[in-house]
């Protein structure tokens with residue numbers, strides 16, 4: 432059986448921490464005087480969600496959704512399935528979706544429309560990673576941690592077949 436091999440470190444824990452501080456401060460400025468709801472997308476966004484929320488100095492609540500389109504593969508099925516919906520009512524709220532990666536854009540495009548249809552005041556996106564080379568669907572991303580090249584990324588929440596989410600840095604699978 433072929434073993435999957437993790438490449439070198441692309442982005443360190445220190446770089447991620449610093450970027451979360453910067454984006455948290457930017458969100459705090461952008462929503463001054465407003466309340467927000469951060470919606471973390473399970474499971475990939477768990478670590479990044481923790482980083483961002485620590486640096487947002489506003490009245491805020493959190494909630495989580497789980498969606499899936501990749502399964503045990505490095506290719507999106509193109510079909511987004513909601514595995515877990517929100518527990519709270521977001522009508523009239525400023526929502527920020529917190530994701531680990533925007534690749535084809537399929538997941539975020541689906542989620543953004545889904546949340547806008549719940550009569551929210553606003554819906555923005557905050558992603559740890561953006562992979563523009565993978566894009567198949569146009570999507571505006573408001574807060575981006577880092578841009579990554581066209582590799583299958585693992586670590587810091589991102590998995591391959593559920594493994595490697597625990598790596599405290601961003602790396603990639605060797606071809």
Ligand SMILES: O=P(O)(O)OC[C@H]1O[C@H](OP(=O)(O)OP(=O)(O)O)[C@H](O)[C@@H]1O
Pocket residue numbers: 472473474475476498499500501502507530531532533534535536537538539589590
């Ligand atoms: O832009 P796209 O091509 O749609 O890819 C992005 C999505 O893919 C991953 O989810 P996955 O389905 O692997 O679930 P996970 O978060 O549980 O790993 C990632 O967390 C994003 O939600």
Ligand SMILES: Nc1nc2[nH]cnc2c(=O)[nH]1
Pocket residue numbers: 501532533534535582583584585589590591
């Ligand atoms: N782990 C992982 N999940 C993804 N989902 C979409 N793109 C990626 C990627 O590069 N790595």
